Structure formats: structure tokens, C-alpha cells
Amino acid sequence: MTISQSLNAIATVSLRGTLEEKLKAAAAAGFAGVEIFENDLIGSALSPRDVRAMLDDLGLACMLYQPFRDFEGLPGDLRRRAFDRARAKFDLMEELGTDRILFCSSCHPAALGERARIVDDFRELGGIAQERGIIVGYEALAWGRHVNDHRDAWAIVEAVDHPNIGIILDSYHSLSRQIPSESIRAIPGDKIAFVQLADAPLLDMDLLYWSRHFRNLPGQGGLDVAGFVAEILRTGYDGPLSLEIFNDRFRSNAARLVAEDGHRSLDYVRDAAQRLIDQPTAMPAPQPVLGCEFVEFTADGSDAARLGSSFASLGFTLVGEHRHKKVTRWRQGGVNLIVNAEPKGFASAYRATQGTSICAIGVRVKDKAAVLARAAALGIKAYSPEGRPGRMAMPALRGVGGSLIYLIDDHEVEGLWAREFDAVEMDADAIGADVRSIDHLAAVVHNDEFLSWQLYWRSLFGLEARAAQDVIDPSGLVHSQALQSADGAFRVTINASDARETLSSRFLDHGFGGGYQHVALTTDDIFATAKGLQDNGAAMLEIPANYHADLAARFDLDEVLAARMADDGVLYDEDGEGAGFWQMYSRAFDKLFFFEFVQRAKGYGGYGAPNAGVRLAAQNRFRPDAIPAATL
Amino acid sequence: MTISQSLNAIATVSLRGTLEEKLKAAAAAGFAGVEIFENDLIGSALSPRDVRAMLDDLGLACMLYQPFRDFEGLPGDLRRRAFDRARAKFDLMEELGTDRILFCSSCHPAALGERARIVDDFRELGGIAQERGIIVGYEALAWGRHVNDHRDAWAIVEAVDHPNIGIILDSYHSLSRQIPSESIRAIPGDKIAFVQLADAPLLDMDLLYWSRHFRNLPGQGGLDVAGFVAEILRTGYDGPLSLEIFNDRFRSNAARLVAEDGHRSLDYVRDAAQRLIDQPTAMPAPQPVLGCEFVEFTADGSDAARLGSSFASLGFTLVGEHRHKKVTRWRQGGVNLIVNAEPKGFASAYRATQGTSICAIGVRVKDKAAVLARAAALGIKAYSPEGRPGRMAMPALRGVGGSLIYLIDDHEVEGLWAREFDAVEMDADAIGADVRSIDHLAAVVHNDEFLSWQLYWRSLFGLEARAAQDVIDPSGLVHSQALQSADGAFRVTINASDARETLSSRFLDHGFGGGYQHVALTTDDIFATAKGLQDNGAAMLEIPANYHADLAARFDLDEVLAARMADDGVLYDEDGEGAGFWQMYSRAFDKLFFFEFVQRAKGYGGYGAPNAGVRLAAQNRFRPDAIPAATL
Known part of the structure; x- marks a missing residue:
């Protein structure tokens, strides 16, 4: 039941374009094989034999055909039709040149949940599959009508006990329902017919909606995909790891970008999983950025x-x-x-x-x-x-x-x-601003590359993602994601916006690529820094009085301190434990990049997210060209 | 406690831009007043007095200041600070020239839920408010820690029994939790300090995430806002109806468009509510499209x-x-x-x-x-x-x-x-295609105007919205919304896409506005129509054989019928009750617009959504210029 190499695969649904375009992108990114998603084939003018020939030309294996829906537990004539449909798909698979198919757990309103009936259905199917040399993998959809947990799917496959019926594990379906990955240990590796992987941001919403719109690549979301893969590797499974991603943005992003990131994400997650269970790995461990x-x-x-x-x-x-x-x-x-x-x-x-x-x-x-x-x-x-x-x-x-x-x-x-x-001989009159080190770098990136950047930093250097923030810019919403080394010695924030023009995406709109937009510098005394900057005549960002009036009302600030913050244009935040954070901004150099000065107290770990909107609004005032009158 | 006229208002948070830009857009759209959203003021360089002067110039009333968070139920020093903060905001309101403020139910981790304590807090606050001539409105946030239901908020306000403490009702907070609107009948109209309205698409997700990203205008979503307003009007409340919308798209759409739509949505929902309770209305009833x-x-x-x-x-x-x-x-x-x-x-x-x-x-x-x-x-x-x-x-x-x-x-x-x-003398040789009538019109619109079109048709002609569909185009996701008259005599579908180029948005990308893209024509015999079209040499859209192979497997179709559908390029769908739907497409005229031919059986009410992706993929094949190689 196993394919003998550790290979990377991708489902065609994960990529944009026509079927031809999807296959070419997968091959170019170095994938060993693909899952053919049924709708991609149905919409294609290529016959299954044409697809097979194209796969051969591209050096891609067709590793899986998917999905077959609503098979098991149907009564009477519906059951007969489901078997007829399965036979028709087995014929198609022969033309396509694949021996593996995914059957997902039924959502059919007429499907019965009786275990013995489901086991019978799969045992009978196993017989038909065996004649055709086909392996059927059964997958528990997170929203399946009766079976929505891989433990239940495994109990069925175990009871079926047929060499041509295995289980398919999908990280999204299991982790979205918080099913413990340790439960995979009950499954022998040779009964795992295929493995599909997807990550997702941690959002509290209907599982189907979340799945259809928000899935992303391992290393881009918040699910413990590495822990899931580790348990699969522990079973002895050595077949492909395959990406099945439904993501609104991926559907319009360049297939090349998603395919390359996808390949990277699989290598990354396999490596992380192997480390978790002390298996040999194909690459050195991530080196922390010091x-x-x-x-x-x-x-x-x-x-x-x-x-x-x-x-x-x-x-x-x-x-x-x-x-x-x-x-x-x-x-x-x-x-x-x-x-x-x-x-x-x-x-x-x-x-x-x-x-x-x-x-x-x-x-x-x-x-x-x-x-x-x-x-x-x-x-x-x-x-x-x-x-x-x-x-x-x-x-x-x-x-x-x-x-x-x-x-x-x-x-x-x-x-x-x-x-x-x-x-160089130092300027004797130079006045310093008490800066100690770099606190963090902030990058503004194309929305299409927002997830790519995260994968890059997480996979290469093992940076950890913090909770994502949405920040209000006068022109639209800015998505912000902070990444940092475990000890906080290196921090970077990635920011992207859907808005047509925001300060942050301004240079993107003008045809520039995304890049670092500001450098935040650490000081141990924000007021000494402010003094130094004033003495130097530095052009700093003015913060409106309304902000400081509210600040005084929000926090129990010493009056003298509050007044000084207002004078110096210092912003303030405090976490739930009372740890404080002071921020101050330079004016932007040609509105392209700028500097921030920050002081952290008592281990404050954030980036002053509540102040980001105020900063953006303030910067917006120095950008009279920003919002054309016609759009108001 | 009431403002004596039926007025339209809008919260500044609902519109994009700087505070100045928001106020100008609200005035231009004809609003009588605004709610000043605190963050908009804090980020502004205008002092509260400047804002007041600007409001006067624009002829706008400042009807509400909002939100005041985490006031009630706090112990000890936190309580003292909450009162200090309230006093500071009362000072600010005087400068701003408003007598009304929204206090939303607390989410503070230290807030206690004890009813008597909360009542005491508001009674003490009422005393302070009275001295300043201020009305405090208490609103139950749907995700409030202890109070998250307007019935609980009302029980508190009733127990407080102070002339300066009222309740604020917000359609989103109540309807998202499915609180029956009839419960509003318990509240005397003069205890309702303010009314905020928002609609939302029916999505099953965390209330806070849904609220922060997906709210839209009454008449754009799936909540029964008219029923909510009807119950409020029944109490005798005759103050303003005000829009408080958090919507990712509105944050980057032109403020003018959102403000104009917003004003329309309030007039529409007030009219609908008045009709529900047989009150006099300001406009004639919607006339159905025949x-x-x-x-x-x-x-x-x-x-x-x-x-x-x-x-x-x-x-x-x-x-x-x-x-x-x-x-x-x-x-x-x-x-x-x-x-x-x-x-x-x-x-x-x-x-x-x-x-x-x-x-x-x-x-x-x-x-x-x-x-x-x-x-x-x-x-x-x-x-x-x-x-x-x-x-x-x-x-x-x-x-x-x-x-x-x-x-x-x-x-x-x-x-x-x-x-x-x-x-004109008719062509004696003309061959008809057995078309009977127009089934529906399909429009492709800018994503920014997707909701505007819905409001237009719903408010003007009383069209009803059906469930929204997401359709996969090779270049991205297409959002599709069908609207129709109650009897189905007039139907229109509105389609929009985030993708940079899809067949549907192609002409948008080229600088054209959105408009009708295809006309669907009804036939009572799709095969007779196909014959007529073939005899006429009409250029029809070819549907791939893979589609029909799958169709035969999916439905128990008569073989002769199935073969004929394949020959004629006819697509098929069936609803849960077995009602059938046949579709066939002409090739597009210069790829700009095209015709569809449909046959409905047994009251099939949809639009063949499962086939839309196949149609888009087929059309995509006649568009070799569609996807530049660079983006693959």
C-alpha cells in the first residue's frame, strides 16, 4: 500500500489556471506528482488519456484521483447508483494512469450511519477495486454526516480489513476538530493510502467555510501540522505528502508562486516532523537569528x-x-x-x-x-x-x-x-539619541506575497508567528503579522493591505516591489532619545493632541509624564500585566521608509498595535497626494 | 430622551478616509448627523472644537460619541479609573457638542457580573451625566462578558431607573444572536437612547470576527433588520436610525459610494419596517417587476x-x-x-x-x-x-x-x-430556436459595487436575494448573488471577482464599467432549441467530453438523452427533489457578452451553479490572451 519514496505532491485544486497550467506549474516547482481534482478534469478539454500523456511528458506521477463523494451508507437504488458511479471512475482512473482514489465520508442526506452497512459497502467496493488493481482511501471529512473523525474512519477501514481499502489522513480535517494526532499511532503505516496536508489560520468559524476559503500551506497558519506528520511518519508510512489547499487568494495568485512555496512548505514540515521523532533529516536544523x-x-x-x-x-x-x-x-x-x-x-x-x-x-x-x-x-x-x-x-x-x-x-x-x-574621524559635535539596538524590522509586501514571506522566515530560521493583527489605515485594512526568534533577538513584522492606496502600500502601487519600510530602534530611555533627536533637529512625526488626551483617560499616567509624552510625540501601550511600551516615529524619508524608536518595559512583547492606526493617520497627513478627490 | 424627527445618521467608522473626509462624505450624501467613532477622533489632528465647527459648517449634528468600553462591574481602583475616564469623555463631548454617548457592555477580564453592582455603577454614572446634561446609552455587545443580550441590558437600564441612562439597540448584536425582536416591545420608546443598524451575510462564524469584517448595509445581508426596526418604531421611538458598519471592503471603497448607499439603505429599511406595522410611509410600496x-x-x-x-x-x-x-x-x-x-x-x-x-x-x-x-x-x-x-x-x-x-x-x-x-418584412427562411422568454439577466460588476447592486434591486423593486454562490473561475473565485421577484418573473444575477482577470471581469480590467454580461433565454425544449441553433449555424460553446462522462456517472440519465446532451453541448443540473435544469451557451460576442438557453423542469429554482465552473473553463479556452505567461 505504500509508495516507496518520500515524495512531494500537490492537488490541482491548490493552483490557479487551467488543468494544463496547473500541471506545468507543479512540474516546474519540482513536485513528483499530483492529485487530479475531479472538477479540474471535468472542466478540461483534455481527455484523461491526454492528461496522462501530459503528465508523462512533464515527469509527474498521477498519485491520486479525488474526490469521490457520498458513497457509503446509501439505501436501495441510491446504493446501486453509487457503485455504478465508482465503476465509471475506476474506468477513468485506468485511462488517467492512477491506482489510487479518495473517497470522502458521506454528506448525503439519505446516507445511513449504521457501521455494519458502511463496512459492507467498503468490503464490496474493495473486491471491485482489487480486480482493477486500485487502492481506495477513505477520508473523514470534518463535516461528514456520520463519519467526521479519522478515528471513526480508521475503525471502519480496520473492520473492512481489505487489502484495497485504506485510510487517507488530512491534517486540516483532523486538526480543525482538535483530534489528538497521537490517535494516528493506532494505524499501521501500510494502511495509510495517502496523506494530504493543509494549514489554516486559527479562526473560530464554521469548519466548511473555514476550509473552503482560508486553508494555507504548512508554515503559514496556526495548526500543528508538523506534529500531525510526525505521528504519520512514526507509523512507518513513507508515501507522498500532498498539499490540498482551498484558499481564495491562491486561486488568483500566480500558480508558480504557490507551487514553489508549496514545495518548500512540504520539505519544511517533513523536516520539522522528522526532528520531533528523532528521524534522520535531509537538511540542517534552523539556525536562530542572533x-x-x-x-x-x-x-x-x-x-x-x-x-x-x-x-x-x-x-x-x-x-x-x-x-x-x-x-x-x-x-x-x-x-x-x-x-x-x-x-x-x-x-x-x-x-x-x-x-x-x-x-x-x-x-x-x-x-x-x-x-x-x-x-x-x-x-x-x-x-x-x-x-x-x-x-x-x-x-x-x-x-x-x-x-x-x-x-x-x-x-x-x-x-x-x-x-x-x-x-572616519568622528564628528565631535555629533549628538546621539541613546539608541541601543535594532528592535524590529517592518516590511510592507504585496498581499499576494504576505503568506510567502511568513513561510520564508518560519522555514528558514525557525521564526515563530505571533497573533495576527488587523490595523485600520485611513485607506483600508492592513493585515500585520509579527514573526520573531524564540528569544526575541530578531523580530520582523510583515504588513499587507487590500486597499488601493495606503501609506504602507503606496510604493507597491507605483510599481515597486515590497520591502522593508521601517526600522525600529531600541532605547532604554525614550525621553533621553527624544531630547537627543530634538537637539539634532530631527524631523519627527507629530501625534495629535486627541491621542494624548485619550491616553491620559485610559491609563493612570503621571501628569508630568503624560505631558512630556504629548510634547515629544511619544505613543504608549500597556499589556494586560501592566508592562509598558513607548514609541516615537521619524518622518518618512520621501514617504518611503522611516524609523521608529521604542522602549520596552517589564517584558512587553507586542508592537503597540493599538497605536498603529494613529501612526498611519498621522503619516497620512503628510501625504496630500494620497487620496485623489475623485475617490472621496 | 427622544430626538423629535426621523433622521438618518452614520457612524464615522463606516466610511473610509480621514475624519474630515468621512464627515464631508456623510454631509454630501444627505445624512442629518453622525456618530463620532473614538478612534477616528484620536487619530485626527482636528481638536474636538474644530470637529464641532466643521460639523456646523456641514450642517451635520453630532448625535453620538462612541464607544466607551469596559465601564461597569469593575472592582476597587479599576472602578475609580473607569469613572475618571467617563468624566474625561463627558468633558470632551461638551467640546464636541454632543449630549449622547454609547457605553458598550464590558469585556474586561476583571469585570464582575453581579447585577446589583452593575446597576449601582450606572445609577452613580447617571447622576454625573445629569449634571452635564448627558444621556448615556447602554448597549449589549454580542460578545460581552456578562451582558450580551439586549434583554439583559434592558433589565439593567430598567432597574437603574435614571432619566439619563437609556438603552442602545444594535441590530447586529441582537440578530446575530437570534434574539427575537419581539422582546423589544418590553422597552418604552423614550428609554431607547439610540438605534444602530447593520446587516450581515448569514455566515456561521465567531460573532466578533463576523462583526468586524462582514457587516454590511440593511438590504445587503441576510438579517431581518426591517423586523427589528419595526419593533423599535412600535415602541414610539422616533430618534435617528444610524449605520454602524465594520466591513473590510467599505474601508477601501469610496466613501461617497458607501455613504450614498447607506442613506438609501436607511430609507429602505425604515419604509419596510413601517409597512410591517402599518405605519404611514414616505414612499410608495415597491412595485414588482412583471x-x-x-x-x-x-x-x-x-x-x-x-x-x-x-x-x-x-x-x-x-x-x-x-x-x-x-x-x-x-x-x-x-x-x-x-x-x-x-x-x-x-x-x-x-x-x-x-x-x-x-x-x-x-x-x-x-x-x-x-x-x-x-x-x-x-x-x-x-x-x-x-x-x-x-x-x-x-x-x-x-x-x-x-x-x-x-x-x-x-x-x-x-x-x-x-x-x-x-x-419589417420577415425573412421567410428564418429558423427559430424555440425561445419563449427571458429567464434571467447576468451582470458582472466591480467588486466594490457588488453590494450596491444588491441594495439597488432589493430596495427599488423588492427583489429577494437567494443564497450566494462561490464559483471557481480558472483565474480566481467569482462571487455570485441571484435576486428575483417573488414569483420568479424577473431574475438577475450579480457576479464579482477578486481575480485580476477572469472572463467575467475581463472588461472591467480594460477600464470598462460593469454591466449585463449575458442574457438567459427560456425554452420549453432544449433539444429543439439546439436543433434550431445548429440549423442556423449559431456559434455555440463547446463543452468538454469529460463533463458529460461525469454527468452520466452522477445522474441516472437515459443513455440516449445523455448522448444527445453531449452532442449538443447541453449542461444539466438537478436539485434535491429531482427537478432538472438544462443549459446551453452561445459563444461570446467579441468575448464581451453571450446568451444562455435554459429549460427548467418541475420548478427548479437555481441557476446551475455546479456547472458555472465548467462554463467558465470552456469560455477561457476561447481567450488565449487571458492569462499572460508571466503570471503562470
């Missing part, structure tokens, strides 16, 4: 000069110039900002399409070779400048939006700057 | 000639030419198609922006004067050609997408055609 060592901006000409002035006003000091390149280093506390004005190379190419922007970050890890190996296994491309293979002093990976992530071994950091940069 | 008398196409030059040939191939005969205009009439059974090739006037103007398309329909009603009066009361504009007031032989209304709806009194129909059209 910190963000630098943020690199690309800018040339007057923009580079203006950027330098802007950094200086924010308390940064020019401390280094690259020995051979038009690259400068600005420093404050433990934070390094790089300005790359090179006329050639990556920064220049990025600038050509994205404009003045953050083009790269550098992250510290314990073992960059392990990160590179894991990235390769996950299909994440390393950056290698054309014609200069192996010449990279610092290896880098491509991020989802095309920016780079440089990798730096923690022990190298000391020598790194001295090796490449000449020290 | 049928679609004609569909008017705009086309000139070679397009007009090609359109005529196309009609002829579909069994239509040229039967009339307009006496004074370049307008022809084509007829088959009871169906009239008009081709308007005039170089001036509405059809020409519509053609200039929309291209060759359906520019108008004519509907039969019993009393067109009543329709016009109702339309005027609902803010639906009548069409009056420039410079020719009163010269319209046939009155018309503007549809949402800009096309026209001509109104024809049923008794006029006889003479109508003879009066304006010269009869």
Missing part, C-alpha cells in the same frame, strides 16, 4: 547625501568608508546603517527597480554554512553576482521581495568592519 | 451588422425599424432585443465609454409612476436627456453601473412597439 548586524540602504547622488543627513539628525555618526566601494557606515549604539551608492552590483540593480530603499540586511547566526545548506534544501536561492562565483566575501540569500539577507557568523563580527572599512 | 420587455444593445457600424447576424443565428428575426432613429428590433417568442446605433443620445454616450454592450433594459411594472416616486425617495436618479426635460416617451432610471432601466406600464406594452417601430 540579531540584525546591519541594514543596508541603496541610494546615490543627492539621495545618498540626504540620507546621510537624515541619519545624522537621528543620532547616527559616520564611522566608516568602504576601502574600495562607494559605501559608508553609520553607527549608533549597536546599530549599523550602510549606505551603498555603488554604480554597479546588486545595490545598484535593486535601486534601478525599487528606488532609494532598504536593499539588504545582515543577520548574525552561529553557523552560516548550516543556514546556506538549509536554504538550498528549501529551494531558497543564494545570491551570486554574475561572473563572480565564489568571490562573495559575505554569503547572501534572496528574500521573497528580491532584497538580500547577508549571513554573518557571530564570531566573525569583530573583524568584519575593520577588514573592509576605513575608520 | 418581466423584462426588452434588452437594448448599443452598437454601430460593422458591430451593429455583426450583432444582427449573431441575433439571426440565435433564432431572432428582425421585426421592426424605429421610425426616426437608427434602432432595430429583433424578436423571438416573447423576447425583444434592440440594437441602438444612434450617433447621439444615451446609447451613443454609453458606447463611447463601454464599447458595444448592453446599455439598457426595459421592465414591465403595474405602475411606473409609483416606481419613479419610490426611486426618487431612495435617491435613485431618473434619466433625463440634457435639454429635453419631459420629452422622454419612456421614463428611465439610472442603474448602478450607469446603464438604464426603462419603465413600461404593463397595459402600455401592446401599443408600444407599433407606435415607434415600422414593421
Whole structure:
């Protein structure tokens, strides 16, 4: 009953387009096989034999035909028709060249729940299937009429006890109903006919609606798919893991993107599952990000000069110039900002399409070779400048939006700057702003890539997802997802919006790709920082008086403190345990990116979500072009 | 406690933009007042006094300030702080110039549920409010910790028994929990401090998530808002009806559109409620549409000639030419198609922006004067050609997408055609296709206007909404909503898609507005129709063999019948009672619009939703330009 290799598969329903387009995308992304979703075949002008030929050409196996609905427990003539229908589908499978079919538990209003009757139906079906060399897999739909739990499906398959009748396990159907994955241990691996995987955000809604619209890839949602797969691997099952995703957005996203992410998600979840049960894995473990060592901006000409002035006003000091390149280093506390004005190379190419922007970050890890190996296994491309293979002093990976992530071994950091940069005589009059480190990076991304970014960070570095937030922008809703390393040393927030124009998606609308939009810097004394910034003449974001009036009413703030916050444009939040969080924003550089200054107290772990709408509204005021009068 | 007029209001949260933009949109749409949503004020640079001045300038009353959260049932210091916060908000309300505030039931984890404590809190608050001349309205949030039912909120308000403490009723909070509206009869009208209205599609999900993302305007969802309002009016309440809508799409739609629809929705729901309790109303009752008398196409030059040939191939005969205009009439059974090739006037103007398309329909009603009066009361504009007031032989209304709806009194129909059209000698060789009447019209609309169209048809003509359908297009999900008159004599489906390109939204992407995309024609014998169409050489949509193979497996179809359906490209559906439905499609005219031929048996009431994906996939094959290779 098993297929002898660990393979990745995908159901055609998971991808957009015609059947031909779906198959091509699956093959291009490296899948070993597909599940043919019946509706995709029915709508196609390709005959089953044409599809088989196309699969052969593409090097794809047809691993499953699905779904067969409403088979079991039917009385009288309905039962006869169900068997006739099964025979017709077995004929079709022969033409299609697949030996496996999914029967999902019945939702038919006339279906009877009597166990013995269902067992008889499948035993009789097993006989027919055996003559045709077909394996039937029975799957418990979460909303099945009588059978909606894989434990019940297994009890039936066990009682049927026929070599051609197995069970199909689907992570969504089991985990959405909170069925303990440990229950899978009762099932012998060779009775598992197929495994389907999907994740989903944790939403409290009708299971069918949730399933049909919100499923996503393992590593994009909140279900414990790795734990589910671990229990399946423990049974000895070594057949394919296959994606069956129904997602409104995936239906209109590029099939290539979803297929590539899908392949990555399966490798990721298999690896995570293997680690849980101490099985050998195909890639090194995720290396935690120990910190963000630098943020690199690309800018040339007057923009580079203006950027330098802007950094200086924010308390940064020019401390280094690259020995051979038009690259400068600005420093404050433990934070390094790089300005790359090179006329050639990556920064220049990025600038050509994205404009003045953050083009790269550098992250510290314990073992960059392990990160590179894991990235390769996950299909994440390393950056290698054309014609200069192996010449990279610092290896880098491509991020989802095309920016780079440089990798730096923690022990190298000391020598790194001295090796490449000449020290610059420091400005004696420079005033600092008491910045200590980078708190987090915030990226604004295309809505289509919102989930891709999450998968990227979670699969590569093992970042953990926090609860998603919806933030109100004057122009629409912004979806925000924070990801962070287990110890909080590295944090990134991903933001996307459906709105046609928001501050956050403004540059997306203008044809730019998504990228880092702001850098949040840690201070231990927000008011000292505010003082330094004022003394430097930094352009800061004004926060309306109404905000501070409400703040005073909401929190029992000391009057002097409250007044000072109002004067300095400091925003405040507090969690349920009374841990506080202070925030302050610079004005945006050409409305493209900006800096945040934050102070965390008593372990506050959030990002000031209640204040995000106020910040967006304030930024909106500096954007008179934002909302064309015609749309009001 | 009552405001003496029946007024329309809207909460600022319902509209997109800055506070200034929201207020301007509300004033422009004719609202008498607004609720100021706290977050909108907090994010605004306008002081409360500035807002008051702006409201005065715009002629808007500030009818409510909201929400005040987590007031009641708090112990010790938390209680003291809640009262301090209330006092601060009372100060703010004075500056803002409003005497009414919404207190929603507490969700605070420390809030105690003891009734006597809550009553004491509100009685003490009532004293403070009285000194300030403020009315506090208490609202039961559907997800309140202890109070989540307006019957409990009323029991508290009744026990408080203070002139400055009333109840606020919100249709969403009550109807989402299926609280019977009859329970409102227990509340005296003068204890109702304010009324908030929202509708919502019937979805089974967490109340908070449903509320925050899916609310819509009365007449756009599935809640019985009219029944709720009727019970409120029965109490003698004559204060404002106010919209409080949280909807992801409204947050990015033009505020003008949402405000205008909002105003219409309140007039509509008030009228419907008044009719339920036999109160006098401000407008005539909705007139049912008795049928679609004609569909008017705009086309000139070679397009007009090609359109005529196309009609002829579909069994239509040229039967009339307009006496004074370049307008022809084509007829088959009871169906009239008009081709308007005039170089001036509405059809020409519509053609200039929309291209060759359906520019108008004519509907039969019993009393067109009543329709016009109702339309005027609902803010639906009548069409009056420039410079020719009163010269319209046939009155018309503007549809949402800009096309026209001509109104024809049923008794006029006889003479109508003879009066304006010269009869044309019929083509002796013409072959008909046994078409009897128009089954339905299908419109493809911008997603932003999907709900607007529903409100339009429901409020103006009393069309009833059927269950919404999601249909899979190769490029994305299509949302489909059918509306029909009570007797089914007039049916229209509204379709919208998030996808960047689908057949249905193709012309939207090219800058065209939304409009009617196909006309479904009724036949009593689909095979006779197929024969006629074949004999005429009509270009019909080919349906893949896979579809018919599946159909034969799914339904117990007679083999001869099944083969004939396959030969003729006929699709089939059956409802749970075995009532059948046959469908067949013409190829699209320049891929812009097309015709469907349907046969209904035994009262089948649907539209063949299970086949829509097959039709879309088939049409997609005749659209080689549809999916750029880059997006695959």
C-alpha cells in the first residue's frame, strides 16, 4: 500500500489556471506528482488519456484521483447508483494512469450511519477495486454526516480489513476538530493510502467555510501540522505528502508562486516532523537569528547625501568608508546603517527597480554554512553576482521581495568592519539619541506575497508567528503579522493591505516591489532619545493632541509624564500585566521608509498595535497626494 | 430622551478616509448627523472644537460619541479609573457638542457580573451625566462578558431607573444572536437612547470576527433588520436610525459610494419596517417587476451588422425599424432585443465609454409612476436627456453601473412597439430556436459595487436575494448573488471577482464599467432549441467530453438523452427533489457578452451553479490572451 519514496505532491485544486497550467506549474516547482481534482478534469478539454500523456511528458506521477463523494451508507437504488458511479471512475482512473482514489465520508442526506452497512459497502467496493488493481482511501471529512473523525474512519477501514481499502489522513480535517494526532499511532503505516496536508489560520468559524476559503500551506497558519506528520511518519508510512489547499487568494495568485512555496512548505514540515521523532533529516536544523548586524540602504547622488543627513539628525555618526566601494557606515549604539551608492552590483540593480530603499540586511547566526545548506534544501536561492562565483566575501540569500539577507557568523563580527572599512574621524559635535539596538524590522509586501514571506522566515530560521493583527489605515485594512526568534533577538513584522492606496502600500502601487519600510530602534530611555533627536533637529512625526488626551483617560499616567509624552510625540501601550511600551516615529524619508524608536518595559512583547492606526493617520497627513478627490 | 424627527445618521467608522473626509462624505450624501467613532477622533489632528465647527459648517449634528468600553462591574481602583475616564469623555463631548454617548457592555477580564453592582455603577454614572446634561446609552455587545443580550441590558437600564441612562439597540448584536425582536416591545420608546443598524451575510462564524469584517448595509445581508426596526418604531421611538458598519471592503471603497448607499439603505429599511406595522410611509410600496420587455444593445457600424447576424443565428428575426432613429428590433417568442446605433443620445454616450454592450433594459411594472416616486425617495436618479426635460416617451432610471432601466406600464406594452417601430418584412427562411422568454439577466460588476447592486434591486423593486454562490473561475473565485421577484418573473444575477482577470471581469480590467454580461433565454425544449441553433449555424460553446462522462456517472440519465446532451453541448443540473435544469451557451460576442438557453423542469429554482465552473473553463479556452505567461 505504500509508495516507496518520500515524495512531494500537490492537488490541482491548490493552483490557479487551467488543468494544463496547473500541471506545468507543479512540474516546474519540482513536485513528483499530483492529485487530479475531479472538477479540474471535468472542466478540461483534455481527455484523461491526454492528461496522462501530459503528465508523462512533464515527469509527474498521477498519485491520486479525488474526490469521490457520498458513497457509503446509501439505501436501495441510491446504493446501486453509487457503485455504478465508482465503476465509471475506476474506468477513468485506468485511462488517467492512477491506482489510487479518495473517497470522502458521506454528506448525503439519505446516507445511513449504521457501521455494519458502511463496512459492507467498503468490503464490496474493495473486491471491485482489487480486480482493477486500485487502492481506495477513505477520508473523514470534518463535516461528514456520520463519519467526521479519522478515528471513526480508521475503525471502519480496520473492520473492512481489505487489502484495497485504506485510510487517507488530512491534517486540516483532523486538526480543525482538535483530534489528538497521537490517535494516528493506532494505524499501521501500510494502511495509510495517502496523506494530504493543509494549514489554516486559527479562526473560530464554521469548519466548511473555514476550509473552503482560508486553508494555507504548512508554515503559514496556526495548526500543528508538523506534529500531525510526525505521528504519520512514526507509523512507518513513507508515501507522498500532498498539499490540498482551498484558499481564495491562491486561486488568483500566480500558480508558480504557490507551487514553489508549496514545495518548500512540504520539505519544511517533513523536516520539522522528522526532528520531533528523532528521524534522520535531509537538511540542517534552523539556525536562530542572533540579531540584525546591519541594514543596508541603496541610494546615490543627492539621495545618498540626504540620507546621510537624515541619519545624522537621528543620532547616527559616520564611522566608516568602504576601502574600495562607494559605501559608508553609520553607527549608533549597536546599530549599523550602510549606505551603498555603488554604480554597479546588486545595490545598484535593486535601486534601478525599487528606488532609494532598504536593499539588504545582515543577520548574525552561529553557523552560516548550516543556514546556506538549509536554504538550498528549501529551494531558497543564494545570491551570486554574475561572473563572480565564489568571490562573495559575505554569503547572501534572496528574500521573497528580491532584497538580500547577508549571513554573518557571530564570531566573525569583530573583524568584519575593520577588514573592509576605513575608520572616519568622528564628528565631535555629533549628538546621539541613546539608541541601543535594532528592535524590529517592518516590511510592507504585496498581499499576494504576505503568506510567502511568513513561510520564508518560519522555514528558514525557525521564526515563530505571533497573533495576527488587523490595523485600520485611513485607506483600508492592513493585515500585520509579527514573526520573531524564540528569544526575541530578531523580530520582523510583515504588513499587507487590500486597499488601493495606503501609506504602507503606496510604493507597491507605483510599481515597486515590497520591502522593508521601517526600522525600529531600541532605547532604554525614550525621553533621553527624544531630547537627543530634538537637539539634532530631527524631523519627527507629530501625534495629535486627541491621542494624548485619550491616553491620559485610559491609563493612570503621571501628569508630568503624560505631558512630556504629548510634547515629544511619544505613543504608549500597556499589556494586560501592566508592562509598558513607548514609541516615537521619524518622518518618512520621501514617504518611503522611516524609523521608529521604542522602549520596552517589564517584558512587553507586542508592537503597540493599538497605536498603529494613529501612526498611519498621522503619516497620512503628510501625504496630500494620497487620496485623489475623485475617490472621496 | 427622544430626538423629535426621523433622521438618518452614520457612524464615522463606516466610511473610509480621514475624519474630515468621512464627515464631508456623510454631509454630501444627505445624512442629518453622525456618530463620532473614538478612534477616528484620536487619530485626527482636528481638536474636538474644530470637529464641532466643521460639523456646523456641514450642517451635520453630532448625535453620538462612541464607544466607551469596559465601564461597569469593575472592582476597587479599576472602578475609580473607569469613572475618571467617563468624566474625561463627558468633558470632551461638551467640546464636541454632543449630549449622547454609547457605553458598550464590558469585556474586561476583571469585570464582575453581579447585577446589583452593575446597576449601582450606572445609577452613580447617571447622576454625573445629569449634571452635564448627558444621556448615556447602554448597549449589549454580542460578545460581552456578562451582558450580551439586549434583554439583559434592558433589565439593567430598567432597574437603574435614571432619566439619563437609556438603552442602545444594535441590530447586529441582537440578530446575530437570534434574539427575537419581539422582546423589544418590553422597552418604552423614550428609554431607547439610540438605534444602530447593520446587516450581515448569514455566515456561521465567531460573532466578533463576523462583526468586524462582514457587516454590511440593511438590504445587503441576510438579517431581518426591517423586523427589528419595526419593533423599535412600535415602541414610539422616533430618534435617528444610524449605520454602524465594520466591513473590510467599505474601508477601501469610496466613501461617497458607501455613504450614498447607506442613506438609501436607511430609507429602505425604515419604509419596510413601517409597512410591517402599518405605519404611514414616505414612499410608495415597491412595485414588482412583471418581466423584462426588452434588452437594448448599443452598437454601430460593422458591430451593429455583426450583432444582427449573431441575433439571426440565435433564432431572432428582425421585426421592426424605429421610425426616426437608427434602432432595430429583433424578436423571438416573447423576447425583444434592440440594437441602438444612434450617433447621439444615451446609447451613443454609453458606447463611447463601454464599447458595444448592453446599455439598457426595459421592465414591465403595474405602475411606473409609483416606481419613479419610490426611486426618487431612495435617491435613485431618473434619466433625463440634457435639454429635453419631459420629452422622454419612456421614463428611465439610472442603474448602478450607469446603464438604464426603462419603465413600461404593463397595459402600455401592446401599443408600444407599433407606435415607434415600422414593421419589417420577415425573412421567410428564418429558423427559430424555440425561445419563449427571458429567464434571467447576468451582470458582472466591480467588486466594490457588488453590494450596491444588491441594495439597488432589493430596495427599488423588492427583489429577494437567494443564497450566494462561490464559483471557481480558472483565474480566481467569482462571487455570485441571484435576486428575483417573488414569483420568479424577473431574475438577475450579480457576479464579482477578486481575480485580476477572469472572463467575467475581463472588461472591467480594460477600464470598462460593469454591466449585463449575458442574457438567459427560456425554452420549453432544449433539444429543439439546439436543433434550431445548429440549423442556423449559431456559434455555440463547446463543452468538454469529460463533463458529460461525469454527468452520466452522477445522474441516472437515459443513455440516449445523455448522448444527445453531449452532442449538443447541453449542461444539466438537478436539485434535491429531482427537478432538472438544462443549459446551453452561445459563444461570446467579441468575448464581451453571450446568451444562455435554459429549460427548467418541475420548478427548479437555481441557476446551475455546479456547472458555472465548467462554463467558465470552456469560455477561457476561447481567450488565449487571458492569462499572460508571466503570471503562470
